[in-house]
Amino acid sequence: MAYRIITVSRQFGSGGRSVGKKLAEKLGYAYYDKELVKQVSLATGFAPEFIEEKGEYAQSRSKLSYLFTTVGTAGVMNGMTAADYLYTMQRKVILDLAEKGDCVIVGRCADYILRDRPDTLHAFIHAPVPYRAERIVRLYGESEQSPEKRLADKDGKRRVNYEHFTGRTWGAAENYDISLNTESIGEDACVELLYRIVKGE
Amino acid sequence: MAYRIITVSRQFGSGGRSVGKKLAEKLGYAYYDKELVKQVSLATGFAPEFIEEKGEYAQSRSKLSYLFTTVGTAGVMNGMTAADYLYTMQRKVILDLAEKGDCVIVGRCADYILRDRPDTLHAFIHAPVPYRAERIVRLYGESEQSPEKRLADKDGKRRVNYEHFTGRTWGAAENYDISLNTESIGEDACVELLYRIVKGE
Numbered sequence: 134m135a136y137r138i139i140t141v142s143r144q145f146g147s148g149g150r151s152v153g154k155k156l157a158e159k160l161g162y163a164y165y166d167k168e169l170v171k172q173v174s175l176a177t178g179f180a181p182e183f184i185e186e187k188g189e190y191a192q193s194r195s196k197l198s199y200l201f202t203t204v205g206t207a208g209v210m211n212g213m214t215a216a217d218y219l220y221t222m223q224r225k226v227i228l229d230l231a232e233k234g235d236c237v238i239v240g241r242c243a244d245y246i247l248r249d250r251p252d253t254l255h256a257f258i259h260a261p262v263p264y265r266a267e268r269i270v271r272l273y274g275e276s277e278q279s280p281e282k283r284l285a286d287k288d289g290k291r292r293v294n295y296e297h298f299t300g301r302t303w304g305a306a307e308n309y310d311i312s313l314n315t316e317s318i319g320e321d322a323c324v325e326l327l328y329r330i331v332k333g334e
Numbered sequence: 335m336a337y338r339i340i341t342v343s344r345q346f347g348s349g350g351r352s353v354g355k356k357l358a359e360k361l362g363y364a365y366y367d368k369e370l371v372k373q374v375s376l377a378t379g380f381a382p383e384f385i386e387e388k389g390e391y392a393q394s395r396s397k398l399s400y401l402f403t404t405v406g407t408a409g410v411m412n413g414m415t416a417a418d419y420l421y422t423m424q425r426k427v428i429l430d431l432a433e434k435g436d437c438v439i440v441g442r443c444a445d446y447i448l449r450d451r452p453d454t455l456h457a458f459i460h461a462p463v464p465y466r467a468e469r470i471v472r473l474y475g476e477s478e479q480s481p482e483k484r485l486a487d488k489d490g491k492r493r494v495n496y497e498h499f500t501g502r503t504w505g506a507a508e509n510y511d512i513s514l515n516t517e518s519i520g521e522d523a524c525v526e527l528l529y530r531i532v533k534g535e
Contacts (some may be wrong), residue, residue, distance in 0.1 A: 135368060143338075190411050226499070257507050257513075259508045304506055305505055305506060306460055306506065306509050306510070306513035307460045307462075309513070309515070310518040310519060311513065311514055311519065312458075312507035312513035313511075313512055314405060314508075314510070314513065317455070317509060317511045318512065318531065326530075326531075329527075330527075
């Protein structure tokens with residue numbers, strides 16, 4: 134059986150997004166990343182930028198911020214925090230997209246949300262810190278923070294977000310069908326391996 | 335470049351040992367599991383059964399057991415606990431075997447011990463609990479404990495041992511080049527995928 138859906142979870146800067154995109158092209162499957170943000174924006178009314186920022190990076194909530202976000206919008210969000218409401222809507226969009234058909238979905242806890250679908254392959258893409266540090270500077274440029282700090286910050290937020298909503302350990306191999314190191318395996322070889330698994334070759 | 339050495343770490347009952355053995359046969363590489371125990375036995379004087387039991391399953395040490403193991407054998411082991419001494423000798427044997435040439439090594443923190451060799455591929459093999467529970471009963475028979483309890487015990491000990499000697503999180507995808515779920519991918523397909531990566535195909 135060929136897999137109909139592939140979820141790609143990834144460490145920041147590992148090239149997971151790129152692997153997901155190339156895989157979708159090779160398979161002729163839909164690719165959901167920005168498109169997913171657009172759909173969540175339509176469903177929630179939140180700005181795409183807000184969803185990009187918060188959709189995978191929920192902050193740890195202080196009591197104060199909890200009060201602010203819930204009191205201000207209690208009517209719409211049934212007393213949920215903005216982060217919880219966003220997760221709920223993202224989950225709904227992901228479940229709908231999965232119903233629609235063949236696709237690759239990057240990030241956003243899709244591995245967890247679609248964990249019970251047997252037609253779904255769950256991949257985790259990672260790479261050592263020096264490789265990712267070099268890569269983000271090359272792709273996104275320098276910033277005030279060191280690349281190592283940027284990696285730790287972004288992965289730290291993804292970890293908190295993932296663990297909050299799934300109760301699982303972020304980056305544990307057992308959450309996935311396959312995990313690959315893009316530095317040692319190579320980005321294109323990762324695409325090729327995943328393609329073969331999806332096709333059952 | 336073809337990889338010369340493959341380390342296979344695994345959850346208990348996942349079929350990782352079997353994947354390692356089949357891979358070694360397919361590649362024509364040496365396979366070290368029992369053989370490694372034999373060599374550690376020759377180097378340390380410990381009985382093979384003791385090495386099998388303790389080599390990957392160091393108990394958390396109480397002060398009392400620490401005193402017993404160190405005082406009783408201080409001359410030979412320079413004040414190390416039996417577990418630490420065994421690890422040191424296992425490490426030496428693994429480094430020597432890696433020098434000798436093409437091989438597959440199962441377990442025993444070999445992924446960590448050989449982490450700096452670029453000619454080494456590190457694989458982690460895992461599977462969901464129900465699959466492993468069914469498999470251990472089929473292969474090793476029933477016991478007084480439930481299979482789920484046996485899995486939790488054995489993996490718990492491997493985790494403590496691994497984290498004690500390596501400082502890494504056991505089962506984290508980022509420790510490995512590739513991690514595979516034998517239930518979803520299939521044992522033979524895992525062997526095939528690893529074979530292709532080793533050969534650079």
